Amino acid sequence: MSVQERKQRERAERERLIVATARELAEQQGWDAVTTRRLAERIEYSQPVLYSHFRGKREIIGAVALQGATELAGALRAATVTADGPRARVAALARAYLDFAARNPAVYDAIFQLDGGLAYAQEDTPEPLKGAFAALQESLGEVAGNGVHAGLFTETFWAALHGLATLTRARRLPPEYIEQRVELLVDRLALV
Template sequence: MVEMTPARARRERDKLQQRQAILDAAREIAASEGWGAVTTRRVAERIEYTHPTIYEHFESKGALLAELTREGYRLLLAELQAARARARDPEQVVRDMAQAYCAFAWTHRELYEAMHGLSGVSIEPEAYRKEGEAVIAEARAALEAWAKAEGVKTARVDDAVLILWSTLHGIASLALNKQIVGGKKHAAALAARVVDDLLSAWRVAKHV
């Protein structure tokens, strides 16, 4: 194996820093002006790079948005895993993960919009399938752990995950657009009720 020289190592660090600066700039523009304002030229101007420099890292705006979408799913996964690690029991895990999901949407609105095709952002699902499936797997594991603790069958656990995710997405999205009376505080309470009601229904039915 050829040892990397200090000069080459420095170039690699610089390249990674450039790439991250591009991603950060795109997020900042989206957060303040919306995704419609994000162009490779605007990104280049913001970080004082030449326009061609952007294309050394991303072949198109679409490639840049795809990477930001993947970054969003990786960050969401980390938030869900942290919530799962903090909780005291399987039922609290599901509750805390639901709250973490909503908090992520509200804290990282620009990424959430990219991840879900909102505000005109359109990314092919294949571009972020691996990262998206990792998030779904985390939610599935939490529901399976709860079901095992409650003696509930999990023949249709994937449907249960989809039901929970779809409902939380609706609540989070409505709150983002200020369409829930009482704002995010009320939305968080609704998310908590969704979890409690669904778990209660599945407990009674003895299956998910």
């Protein structure tokens, strides 16, 4: 059975390679440049091999999204544990979120803009996505204020961050004053 196991391992390894390569290519040249041909060439296999791992390009985007969501959740938690008090936690959370979006634009798109065939905000939502939302809510739930549902507050605050992240990167918002906008958001939305 050792031969089969080795093959399974190699297959899993190749799948990781595909996802990592897609992500890398997307960050380097944008998702439009991630074509099945280019991707196949980079991993040094032919195109059809991709389809033995994923149903299509959409699923590859989805895989990158899940990986990214896990990292995002980690980054958010890492940023908030060291902060002192609810207000500081929320501020750190907001900065970490926007920082992640700015540093990993392609991954951010995979999670929040592109169609990766994933279910969001439902029961069958994959764990990494739920986890990322949970990471947001852990800090934001503290400052929702009386009578305001924590989930609803988290969604709204998150939407504001998402708007800042996407409009800035799509050059719809001038890149200056990011910090002031975050301050404004935290000051007004978070009740300490």
